[in-house]
C-alpha cells in the first residue's frame with residue numbers, strides 16, 4: 001500500500017509547491033483543507049518565522065511555513081492539532097500535520113545554539129539544525145514514553161490525571177528516563193503512579209504521538225501484588241474497573257483506547273480493533 005504522506009528533506013529555497021501554515025494556534029485551514037499554494041502565501045504579508053521542507057502529499061511537495069503569531073486570512077481559520085485528530089478521518093493528513101507540528105516545535109525551539117548561543121541554521125542534507133559557530137547538530141526531538149494496560153482477570157486498572165476530560169479514565173503512561181529500558185520504565189511508572197507491582201510487561205505496539213513529541217510504546221501487564229496508592233500530583237483517581245462496567249474511556253484514535261479495546265476483544269471473543277495511524 002502506498003502512503004499518501006511521505007516525509008522528505010526538501011530545500012525551502014526552492015519555489016512552488018504547497019504549504020501548511022502553522023503558529024501556536026494550530027494550522028491554517030479553509031474549505032479546501034490545510035494545503036495552500038506556496039507562491040500565493042508568499043504574496044500575503046505573513047509574519048514568517050521560518051520555512052521547512054516537509055515531504056510529499058499525494059506526490060506534491062509540501063513545505064511548512066511557521067508564523068510568529070496568528071493572522072487573519074480571509075476565508076480561513078486556525079485549528080489545533082487535537083481537533084484534527086478528533087474530527088478528521090483522513091489519517092494520512094493527520095500524519096502529515098503531526099509531523100509538521102513536531103518539526104515546527106523542534107525548529108522553533110532550536111533557533112539558537114544551546115551550547116554557545118549563536119544562531120542555528122538548517123542542515124543541507126539532514127533533518128537537523130546546525131550551529132553556525134560551533135557546528136553542533138540538533139536532531140528532531142522524540143521522547144519515548146511507555147503506556148500500559150494493567151489487568152487482573154476481568155478487571156482493568158485505570159486512572160485519571162487532572163488534565164483529562166471530566167469522567168475519563170485511562171491506562172498508565174510515563175516518560176522513559178535516561179539509561180532505563182522501556183520495561184524498567186513500565187514497572188517504575190506503575191509503581192510510582194499507583195503503588196502496585198506487575199508481572200513482566202508484554203510489548204504490544206507503538207504510536208507516534210505529536211503532543212508534543214512522544215513515541216508511545218504500548219504494553220500489557222498482569223497485576224502481581226500491592227494495594228492502589230495514588231501519586232498525588234499525577235493521579236487524581238485510580239481503581240479496578242470490571243470489563244462489564246467501564247467508565248468513560250479515551251478517544252478511539254489513541255493507543256490507550258486501543259490497548260483497552262484489544263484486551264476486551266480477546267477476553268470477550270470479539271473482533272480485534274485496528275490501531276489508528
Ligand SMILES: NC(=O)C1=CN([C@@H]2O[C@H](COP(=O)(O)OP(=O)(O)OC[C@H]3O[C@@H](n4cnc5c(N)ncnc54)[C@H](O)[C@@H]3O)[C@@H](O)[C@H]2O)C=CC1
Nearest residue numbers: 143145147173174175209211212214216234254255256257
Ligand atoms: N496516545 C495515548 O493514548 C496517550 C499518550 N500519552 C502521552 O504520554 C506521555 C507521557 O505521559 P504522562 O503521564 O504525561 O507522563 P509522566 O507520568 O512521566 O508525567 C508527566 C510529567 O513528566 C514531566 N515531563 C514532561 N515532558 C517530559 C519529558 N520529555 N521527559 C521526562 N519528563 C517529562 C512533566 O513534569 C510532566 O508533568 C505524554 O506525552 C502524554 O501525552 C498519555 C496517555 C495516553
Ligand SMILES: [Mg+2]
Nearest residue numbers: 172173174234
Ligand atoms: Mg503518567
Ligand SMILES: [Zn+2]
Nearest residue numbers: 113116131134
Ligand atoms: Zn554553537
